[in-house]
Amino acid sequence: MxxxxxxxxxxxxxxxxxxxxxxxxxxxxxxxxxxxxxxxxxxxxxxxxxxxxxxxxxxxxxxxxxxWVQDLLRKAGTGEEIAPGVRLETPFIHADEVETSCIWYVAPELVNVEAMKRSKAEKMTRFINARWINTAGNVFPDKPFNWYDVSNPPEIYHYSLGVVGDASKADIEKGRVLIEKSIERFIEFLEWLKSEYPPGRVPKTWIDPEDLRYGKP
Incomplete structure (x- = not known):
């Protein structure tokens, strides 16, 4: 970009x-x-x-x-609510409805709301039909190819604004729902992790060098 x-x-x-x-x-x-x-x-x-x-x-x-919020992001464009009265209209890609909503919630001073409302949506350009390849990185691994698995159009030639998606649809409430739900679920995982592996207890994720030898007695 x-x-x-x-x-x-x-x-x-x-x-x-x-x-x-x-x-x-x-x-x-x-x-x-x-x-x-x-x-x-x-x-x-x-x-x-x-x-x-x-x-x-x-x-x-x-x-x-x-x-941590894949289930919510998958509802984009379906009409389903991610929270009461809150819907995502467009898929999660780059500097778009989702990401602008999130930064708006986390750091509102970084969002130029008037410019955002005037932003021109740029659609994803691809060389491979969407039937075969995901469009938002590796967010939804449900196609034979993830975005990074193939050679893609250089951004500098196709996305002059540095945006892929429609930031004009961003809303601070959408960002709040996504960020807070992500944090909530992550904290739940951390609490499980602390109980399963308390301080001083570490699962053995490494192999001791002597165990790599063939013919070890």
Whole structure:
């Protein structure tokens, strides 16, 4: 997208591996990488490199905020409510109804409401028919190909506004519902995690070097 500063996946992975490694050395043994943008497919690599190559002894988990409200996001355009009187009209893609609603709720000072209302919707461009490929990253893995699995149209040629979707349909209440429900469900998971693996207890996610030898007595 125009206006962004791209960082290579290798640099990103390397940075996060270092963060995870030294968090573990500092005593954090349950580490969750909480993602809020695309390219989330690189994050499981961080988990594996930290454990296999860096010898990290920890439970490492990868997730994205939208994964906790997939059921609500799937209701977009169906007419179903995500809360009493609240509906999503368009699919979740990029800087659109959903993301603008969420940032409006979290940081309203960053949203130019008048400009938002005038925004021109840009539709997703694809080389592969929608029957075969998902359109919003890996949010809804229900097609043979996820968005990142194929070569796609370069954004700079197809999305001059940096937007894919219709931000004019954003509403702060939509953002509140999505964000608060995501937090509520995540907290429920954290409470389970604390009860299942209290401080000092870590599931063995790593292999001891001596156990990798063939013919071990």
């Amino acid at each position: 125009l206006g962004t500063i791209p960082v290579s996946k290798d640099a990103f992975i390397g940075y996060l591996v270092s963060v995870v490694k030294w968090l573990s050395h500092a005593g954090f043994k349950k580490i969750i990488l909480w993602n809020s943008h695309g390219q989330e497919y690189v994050l499981p690599i961080v988990k594996d490199k930290a454990i296999v190559e860096e010898g990290v002894h920890a439970l490492i988990m990868v997730t994205s905020w939208w994964s």
